[in-house]
Amino acid sequence: MSLYHPAADEIELPAVLHALSDPQRLRIVRKLNADPEPRPCGGFDVKVSKSTCTHHFRVLREAGVIEQHQLGTARLNLLRRADLDRRFPGLLDAVLESAATETAAAV
Amino acid sequence: MSLYHPAADEIELPAVLHALSDPQRLRIVRKLNADPEPRPCGGFDVKVSKSTCTHHFRVLREAGVIEQHQLGTARLNLLRRADLDRRFPGLLDAVLESAATETAAAV
DNA sequence: GCAAATGTACGATGATCGTCGTATAATCAT
DNA sequence: ATGATTATACGACGATCATCGTACATTTGC
Numbered sequence: 001m002s003l004y005h006p007a008a009d010e011i012e013l014p015a016v017l018h019a020l021s022d023p024q025r026l027r028i029v030r031k032l033n034a035d036p037e038p039r040p041c042g043g044f045d046v047k048v049s050k051s052t053c054t055h056h057f058r059v060l061r062e063a064g065v066i067e068q069h070q071l072g073t074a075r076l077n078l079l080r081r082a083d084l085d086r087r088f089p090g091l092l093d094a095v096l097e098s099a100a101t102e103t104a105a106a107v
Numbered sequence: 108m109s110l111y112h113p114a115a116d117e118i119e120l121p122a123v124l125h126a127l128s129d130p131q132r133l134r135i136v137r138k139l140n141a142d143p144e145p146r147p148c149g150g151f152d153v154k155v156s157k158s159t160c161t162h163h164f165r166v167l168r169e170a171g172v173i174e175q176h177q178l179g180t181a182r183l184n185l186l187r188r189a190d191l192d193r194r195f196p197g198l199l200d201a202v203l204e205s206a207a208t209e210t211a212a213a214v
Numbered sequence: 215g216c217a218a219a220t221g222t223a224c225g226a227t228g229a230t231c232g233t234c235g236t237a238t239a240a241t242c243a244t
Numbered sequence: 245a246t247g248a249t250t251a252t253a254c255g256a257c258g259a260t261c262a263t264c265g266t267a268c269a270t271t272t273g274c
Contacts, residue, residue, distance in 0.1 A: 041250075087205075088209075091202065158263075180270055216273100219273100221271105
């Protein structure tokens with residue numbers, strides 16, 4: 001089972017925005033950005049079931065936001081920052097900073 | 108019938124990203140940005156029915172992306188640039204530039 | 215007053231979404 | 245081998261979405 005990843009040039013803006021428009025997925029991406037080491041799916045404080053988690057990681061991967069690599073039973077997740085920055089310069093940072101200020105304002 | 112608009116501080120990131128994740132709505136926002144004059148709903152080259160158009164404008168308005176003001180039978184649409192820039196600095200521009208490069212790449 | 219123009223309201227429809235539970239596969243440690 | 249760990253697959257559920265057509269409301273112009 002090989003994991004589908006869109007090529008860098010195939011990443012589409014609506015798909016990326018949709019992937020980032022879910023709070024759970026946004027939380028995942030923020031964590032992945034704050035701590036850029038490859039991280040298994042379990043290493044996120046997401047408050048949904050495992051199945052739902054799998055779903056969210058797939059949405060992020062198929063949109064081109066993250067990369068997933070199998071390592072034993074674990075699946076390591078990695079932000080595709082370089083690809084995203086090349087394709088949509090400034091977008092990821094703008095979203096991440098927006099998420100940070102929103103959290104700050106809410107707390 | 109008064110039109111609901113979220114206050115600037117109530118604009119939420121997931122709602123904005125979701126609003127911008129639809130190609131039709133993204134086209135509307137791009138037009139509104141390129142030509143910042145208030146513009147009735149009919150003044151957009153969107154390829155969907157009138158009812159669908161009404162729906163998209165409502166999604167954009169309720170997310171806080173646009174402002175709508177009734178003027179006779181027409182409803183004037185306006186980008187809430189100042190509010191968006193204050194709440195989520197750089198986000199709107201990043202999305203708009205991403206949309207522009209994506210279009211350029213596709214053509 | 216009447217017709218045209220602008221846009222909404224109200225369903226309806228098929229698609230997608232986010233969520234879950236259970237069952238299953240694959241690896242690792244003992 | 246056994247058991248624990250990690251994560252998927254599959255099917256299901258209710259909710260939301262994008263779309264449409266038809267009917268209606270309001271204003272504008274003659």
